[in-house]
Amino acid sequence: MSFSDKLNKILIQGGSWKTILGGLGVTIRISLMALLIGTALGAIICLLRTRKNPILRGIASLYIAILRGTPVLMLLLLLYYGIFARAGLAPVMVAVFTFSLNVSAHVAELLRSSLEAADKGQAEAARTLGFSAWDTFRLITLPQVLRIAKPVYQSTIVNLIQWTSVVGYVTITDLTRVINNTASRTMQPLLTIIIGMLIYLALSYIVYGIFALTDKIKAMRRRTAA
Amino acid sequence: MKKRMVSLILALVMCISIFSVSVSSAEDAIPPAGVLSFLNYSEEEFAEASVIWNYLGISLFNNGYVASEVMTPMDPSYALQATAADYPVKFYDTLDSMVLGLLSGEIISFDIYSCVAKYICARNDQLVNYVTYDTTSDRSGFVAEVLDRFSNGFSFMMLESKTALRDEFNQAIEAMKADGTLDKLIDEHINKVIDGGEPQEIKPDVIEGAETITVAVTGCLPPMDYVAPDGTVAGFNTAILAEIGRRIGKNIKFSQVDSAGRALALATGAVDVVFWVRGVATGSKTINMTDEEFAAYKAEIEKDFTPEEKEAIAHLDEILPRVREYNRDMPEGTIITEPYYTDIPVGVMTKQLYDMYVAMIKGQQ
Numbered sequence: 001m002s003f004s005d006k007l008n009k010i011l012i013q014g015g016s017w018k019t020i021l022g023g024l025g026v027t028i029r030i031s032l033m034a035l036l037i038g039t040a041l042g043a044i045i046c047l048l049r050t051r052k053n054p055i056l057r058g059i060a061s062l063y064i065a066i067l068r069g070t071p072v073l074m075l076l077l078l079l080y081y082g083i084f085a086r087a088g089l090a091p092v093m094v095a096v097f098t099f100s101l102n103v104s105a106h107v108a109e110l111l112r113s114s115l116e117a118a119d120k121g122q123a124e125a126a127r128t129l130g131f132s133a134w135d136t137f138r139l140i141t142l143p144q145v146l147r148i149a150k151p152v153y154q155s156t157i158v159n160l161i162q163w164t165s166v167v168g169y170v171t172i173t174d175l176t177r178v179i180n181n182t183a184s185r186t187m188q189p190l191l192t193i194i195i196g197m198l199i200y201l202a203l204s205y206i207v208y209g210i211f212a213l214t215d216k217i218k219a220m221r222r223r224t225a226a
Numbered sequence: 227m228k229k230r231m232v233s234l235i236l237a238l239v240m241c242i243s244i245f246s247v248s249v250s251s252a253e254d255a256i257p258p259a260g261v262l263s264f265l266n267y268s269e270e271e272f273a274e275a276s277v278i279w280n281y282l283g284i285s286l287f288n289n290g291y292v293a294s295e296v297m298t299p300m301d302p303s304y305a306l307q308a309t310a311a312d313y314p315v316k317f318y319d320t321l322d323s324m325v326l327g328l329l330s331g332e333i334i335s336f337d338i339y340s341c342v343a344k345y346i347c348a349r350n351d352q353l354v355n356y357v358t359y360d361t362t363s364d365r366s367g368f369v370a371e372v373l374d375r376f377s378n379g380f381s382f383m384m385l386e387s388k389t390a391l392r393d394e395f396n397q398a399i400e401a402m403k404a405d406g407t408l409d410k411l412i413d414e415h416i417n418k419v420i421d422g423g424e425p426q427e428i429k430p431d432v433i434e435g436a437e438t439i440t441v442a443v444t445g446c447l448p449p450m451d452y453v454a455p456d457g458t459v460a461g462f463n464t465a466i467l468a469e470i471g472r473r474i475g476k477n478i479k480f481s482q483v484d485s486a487g488r489a490l491a492l493a494t495g496a497v498d499v500v501f502w503v504r505g506v507a508t509g510s511k512t513i514n515m516t517d518e519e520f521a522a523y524k525a526e527i528e529k530d531f532t533p534e535e536k537e538a539i540a541h542l543d544e545i546l547p548r549v550r551e552y553n554r555d556m557p558e559g560t561i562i563t564e565p566y567y568t569d570i571p572v573g574v575m576t577k578q579l580y581d582m583y584v585a586m587i588k589g590q591q
Contacts, residue, residue, distance in 0.1 A: 001351055009349075014424070014455025022457060077487075081494040169487035171442075171496065173457065177482065180322065181445040181453040187350040189322040190329060
């Protein structure tokens with residue numbers, strides 16, 4: 001069988017490309033929803049983590065430690081087949097919930113360390129000049145925190161996309177599941193896996209590309225303002 | 227400075243030792259054969275049993291019940307001089323990881339059900355099915371017993387609380403065997419597909435108001451358990467299920483799940499039924515026998531065996547005394563139906579190795 005025949009069998013024949021796109025759509029959907037919910041939740045957990053109240057701080061620390069310290073697959077299996085087994089929730093919802101929790105722990109810790117790295121002197125100066133606590137945070141601290149957190153946040157997003165490859169365990173047909181089915185059906189496992197990896201790689205670089213684009217837009221705006 | 231030097235030297239020595247051990251292990255190691263994982267057997271137990279299976283296989287080859295271009299007639303008693311170390315085995319959870327293992331050289335060959343072997347070899351020109359069995363010609367009692375022990379049965383598994391469902395399935399399977407439906411489905415969904423055809427989409431009937439049975443499909447054992455290019459479930463197993471659903475008046479819903487997750491899916495009730503394969507004939511025939519009944523059954527089966535054949539079967543029973551523990555390779559708390567299909571695992575190797583062996587044998591002749 002020639003290489004083009006193999007590619008045809010894997011990607012084209014029988015509408016295979018539609019199924020692959022469908023699986024990719026599931027992966028993107030789960031990743032996006034988990035990212036949005038996880039980031040918002042992570043910000044809240046970070047807030048609790050930085051409170052003076054030791055109980056709130058302790059709860060947040062425990063939350064972060066458990067979720068960062070356990071494999072996301074185990075958490076997914078526990079939630080889908082255990083805690084939510086009789087809840088009648090769709091598998092995708094349970095997956096989004098699981099990955100949101102996992103992402104929130106990583107984002108909380110990322111934001112906390114970025115907060116600590118931000119220049120406190122500038123914030124103090126702003127307060128001295130009469131800025132309110134909210135304005136100081138919004139105009140002085142937050143931009144610095146976001147700039148420091150951005151590279152690691154990019155990696156968190158890429159990791160999240162890769163973590164979602166385990167959702168096949170809970171009856172979700174994502175990109176990895178489709179790739180596995182295709183490998184079994186065509187008996188071209190190596191080539192199919194390479195194609196799957198290239199799709200995930202493309203997805204990761206789209207993420208990097210979006211962040212690079214936002215950097216460029218910001219730089220252009222600064223030049224224009226100057 | 228001195229402490230750093232000592233640490234560095236120790237680290238270097240460790241690396242060299244590990245490297246030397248792994249190189250010498252690699253040089254001395256016999257490449258294993260691949261097998262789909264058993265739940266309750268270890269690789270070592272399987273390797274031990276392989277010594278006897280090899281003996282039995284050679285006996286069948288000498289009598290014309292096995293065809294293989296990479297075997298030559300030989301005295302099967304030589305096979306009994308081997309040990310488990312001569313037949314290392316590596317378990318794989320899925321067929322495509324086993325195929326990858328073969329193509330990467332991690333294993334020298336693998337055993338897989340005959341219909342699956344034919345399917346995969348028709349679609350990957352790097353693979354060759356190097357052993358086939360004649361299961362249709364007249365055979366002696368010994369050959370029949372050996373083929374029984376080699377064969378595996380495809381069944382449906384459910385939780386042990388679902389005996390009523392299991393009985394309904396069994397009745398439907400018996401009826402399908404009796405009226406020829408099963409043979410028709412085997413022809414449409416196995417025989418026509420393994421020769422290069424594509425499995426057809428399966429559309430179970432929808433029965434208003436009927437109970438729905440959810441079945442786990444992994445898609446990783448074509449043409450039995452298969453997902454079509456457009457993402458729909460197809461394959462022989464699903465065709466059988468659709469027919470069973472019609473006969474027992476229940477709706478069948480398919481749920482795709484990763485192979486490693488199906489036991490958990492069954493245990494937690496996420497699915498009602500999964501496909502399961504295990505050793506069949508002798509175990510299923512004798513499972514309900516008392517020890518005395520089994521002894522009488524064995525004596526009857528083996529009455530025409532030669533002393534060597536009796537010894538070989540006895541030896542196999544020593545290594546795997548669980549031929550009557552038919553339920554051994556099943557998760558706790560589950561039950562299975564009667565097999566709706568049986569098949570014998572055959573060997574698959576790379577074409578490169580196959581051509582090499584064939585050339586070697588031709589050169590010797």
